[in-house]
Amino acid sequence: MDLKEWFASRQKRKELQENIKQPLTTEEYCALWTQCFQCRELLYTKDLRANLQVCPKCQYHFRVGALDRIDQMADAGSFVELDAVMTSTDPLKFFDTEAYAKRQQEACRKSGLKEAVVTGIAAINGQPVALGAMDFGHFGGSMGSVVGEKVTRLAEEATSNRIPLIVVSSSGGARMQEGILSLMQMAKTSSALKTYHEAGGLYISILAEPTFGGVTASFAMLGDLVIAEPGARIGFAGRRVIEQTIRQKLPADFQTAEYLLKHGQVDMVVERANLKDRLSRIISYHDLSRTGPAGEPANGTVKSGQLTK
């Protein structure tokens, strides 16, 4: 090494060190740490993710994006997405303080998704299922034409393949920017579920923080079985609207998963860590080859887990 090289490498080392010493920007720091909304504990984001976005201290269940949710539930590498490129066409040319088209772009940039639901076929402990997961981080998880269409097609896919249907809901309700067409998605999805139901399908609806409005009042509440995540807020009308209407204070736990359980509205509240296993066990009780008009009569000889025709 000659003197010139030595100086050059010393310079490089110095630059490198300076780079390292630079403090994190606020944004970087915030991304590194997450404060628990409930117990205020400061959690290392990586650890939180590894713990399925559940606070290890107080068990607070953070919201989960659609892709993470699928990762948590589906067997590794089993998920095959359906209708990945579907996008809304802004039928009303809606404009409030900003054009809907622009708001959509913004939502996509924030969430990294095309729409508020991701659907596909997956396996849960080897059992094939039609799986959909909503993403509250995309446009408040709101249901417009695309969400309605994708959920409908997922139900149709489950019908034609005779496999269980699982949808994880997390939504503020119908999307106002598509007006009456959003409202009609409630009927469209419910109608597809009716057909699936009559064909003898098993639909498990999972309600995650938060599930409200037109989504609750359609496919989210139509499960053969309904499971809620701990602490998730679930309802039809929002808390503020109700308080303004009835002018009285509501119970603190009003519209939480536990409150719904108490009032007979959900079958069970399941911690995220146990969700996949619980789903798998539930599915094993429901043999779809014995249900629906084409189902064979029960004779006790059908193997469990035999779901496809």
Added chain:
Amino acid sequence: MMATNEKKIIPLEFEQPLAVLAQQIEALERQLGDNPDLEGDIDRLQEQYTQLKKSLYVNLRPIDHLAIARHSQRPYSRDYFAIWDPGFIELHGDRTGADDEAMVGGLLTLGGIKMVAVGTQKGRSLREKQACNFGMPQPEGYRKALRLFRHADKFGLPILTLIDTPGAYPGLSAEEHNQAQAIAENLFELSGLTVPVVAVVTGEGGSGGALAIGVANRILMLEHSVYSVISPEGCASILWRSNDKVSDACQAMKMTAREILQLGVIDQVIDEPLGGAHHDYQLAASNLACAVVKQMTGLMKMSKEEVRRDRQNKFRNFGAFTEV
């Protein structure tokens, strides 16, 4: 019951110029006895009044339609049922603990067709309004409607629903009794019925609370009625964060009968008497009856399976998206 023809009609805000003119005419008419020369003036004003009335209702803004749809003298479901069929047999209760007065239903004969009719009901007097919860059904109301739909399906009776509601009731007990599930189940069951269903929005079509009795083979709207995914007040407060942007919200949501017809969601817009249904109950009721009977007659020619598939296909096609 109604008799609004004799009753004084309360003018709406946008109708004020008309009301002022009417007052002037009235004042001149009172003086007519003392001063016969005024006759010419009265004629002129009358002419002006007719012109103004005609032009006023041609270019209504969406918020004006909303005002007519919400007019306190607008005919409600019970008014229509009573005009159509004095022998209407009302059926009560959800069979599980309540009879929600915001939802009225029963056996009705219209144009010779025997059917099950269900409609939301707003009250007229304050006492009635409270009893009907201002037309906002509780889950019990939707379950009552569902019971009647199943009854109709069992006996092959076609179903008519009249929709005029600000929405499903947002309240503590409504949530505890699972308002969302009650609505969802109606959407679910209505889509599977094998009898014809005709739904008419007669006033306000407020969100999921309206759709819960609106999954029909044919959806009709009265000329000044509105139908929207959320109340314009709710939309304005969420998207504009302001209570005085209701007019903009009405405009943006495309909630009037003609706009929704253009979007392909409804099948027909039914004309109302000039100024709105509250100006002439009889005419409004007969216009509505004609349209309903015509649609129903067509649907009754279909087989059970065809009727059901017709309804499912109709809703299957709603939505605007691309796949590129």
